[in-house]
Amino acid sequence: MIVEDMAERPALEATIDLAAIAHNVAVVAQRSGSAVMAVVKADGYGHGATPVARAALAAGATDLGVATVAEALAIRADGVTAPIVAWLHTPTTDFRPAVDAGVELAVSSTGQLDRVVAAATHEGRTAVVSVKIDTGLARNGVGPQEWPELRDALAKAVADESIVLRAAMCHLARGDEPEHPLNDVQAGRLDECVRELDHLGVAPQVVHISNSAAALARPDLSRDLVRAGIAVYGTSPLPDGYGLIPAMTLSAEVSMVKKVAAGQGVSYGHTWTAPHDTTLALLPAGYADGVPRLLSNRLRVQINGRSYPGVGRVCMDQMVVDLGTDSDVAEGDRAVLFGSGADGGTTAKEWAATIGTIDYEIVSGIRGRAQRRYVTSSVPGDTEVST
The missing domain is CATH 2.40.37.10 (Lyase, Ornithine Decarboxylase; Chain A, domain 1)
Known part of the structure; x- marks a missing residue:
């Protein structure tokens, strides 16, 4: 059923099947045994962020993930109110509109946390924060040397009621090699960081590790959420297609x-x-x-x-x-x-x-x-x- 009436089709057209999106969310949920965050960064992997977000949420996804604050605010502006996290920031990112819009901000350094706290103070609101931990990808996320400082700063910000620590997360370097030992090492490192936060009385509400590949093939790595990107759009990053349907x-x-x-x-x-x-x-x-x-x-x-x-x-x-x-x-x-x-x-x-x-x-x-x-x-x- 076409949900848009187009009397004259364009010369070049990308048709997006929202039923396939819904089907794929269900596949990920069943395979992972976990709640699903639909990753809709990069304009929904070229499929359209807001339409995909709505279809994924209607199919049972609980959260949305994007890279930048600008992406999150664009989806908010379209009226989507579900939890949404943005995890890639630069020194010039303005966190104030994100705090005001209830966007969850994943911080990777004490400097980023300080700026989020300042934004929350300016807006007179409590910021919703995740901590992204580099457990082996050596990309975005707080590294082992900086972790103790950020851990303690998070505990202080929670105590001051500047932030709510909603989540702890990491990103797998070799998730598309499900049996690679680094996946278990990375999961163990994140779990240890979560235990340290718990010891300080500021355990995150949710923990997530798995990308699409791990969500499909390593349900033992599923924590409270899995972050499904390419799988939502119908492709498995693994040889087994798992019944996904390209959208x-x-x-x-x-x-x-x-x-x-x-x-x-x-x-x-x-x-x-x-x-x-x-x-x-x-x-x-x-x-x-x-x-x-x-x-x-x-x-x-x-x-x-x-x-x-x-x-x-x-x-x-x-x-x-x-x-x-x-x-x-x-x-x-x-x-x-x-x-x-x-x-x-x-x-x-x-x-x-x-x-x-x-x-x-x-x-x-x-x-x-x-x-x-x-x-x-x-x-x-x-x-x-x-x-």
């Missing part, structure tokens, strides 16, 4: 069909030459829209249920498909560049594997002239998930 389908209108003779080179540099008389289709999608140039001569699309190869270089605004000699494709038909793969079509994961990247980069990189359309499909087996 985004990227399609383009066939803008031109033309015949070319054998020996004709196609697109810049003539990196592909027609081996025989053939018919080409032009699609209005290029690298400015998120179709990687590295996919030149290496992708396939589906039109009217048939698969066709992309030929020649992907350009900024357009790409070319070889229809062969017996195709019935006409101008105005719809080409599916990638989708759920349920009908044998291409997926974002296939694009990623072809060029040596990850599907996170593919779906979050869809941009430019691609317009989003939201639908709610009938998801096969949406009451059952893979075990």
Whole structure:
């Protein structure tokens, strides 16, 4: 069922299936045995942060996660009131609007905590705070040497009623290798930090460790929440798909069909030459829209249920498909560049594997002239998930 009435579809369209989002949240909840935080940073991994947030919450997710305060405030401005945490800050981040909006702020240093406390004092409110602990990723989060100072500062801020310590969290370095021993080491380090906070009388209300991979494959690492990012959008970072359903389908209108003779080179540099008389289709999608140039001569699309190869270089605004000699494709038909793969079509994961990247980069990189359309499909087996 289409939830938006669009009499005229755009030339390039990213269709987002909100039923797939709901299904995927249910898969993560069942696999992890935990409450689910839906991570909607980077505009919902390119799917639209607020629509995804609403669909995920309606499906049972309890919390939302973003990187920046600006992302959190944009979702708040759309009327979403659920708990939302932002965990990536810079020295110029203004915490006052976040405190005022009830955004949970994950701090990674005593300096950040001091600025949050100052913002809370300015706003006359108690700030909601998480502490992000670097247990082995060596990225964002407070490191072992700085931890005792921040731990004690958190206890003081709680005692002063400047903050409520809602959560303690860390991020796994090798979550997509479920049995790697570092996962257990990192979990143990976080648990020890939580015990230290508890000893000071300021135990966090919730603890979360797991990303999508750990949520799906390591339920023993689940604490009070799991942070599901790519899994919410329908892709497993592990070989097992776990019954997840990709939510985004990227399609383009066939803008031109033309015949070319054998020996004709196609697109810049003539990196592909027609081996025989053939018919080409032009699609209005290029690298400015998120179709990687590295996919030149290496992708396939589906039109009217048939698969066709992309030929020649992907350009900024357009790409070319070889229809062969017996195709019935006409101008105005719809080409599916990638989708759920349920009908044998291409997926974002296939694009990623072809060029040596990850599907996170593919779906979050869809941009430019691609317009989003939201639908709610009938998801096969949406009451059952893979075990």
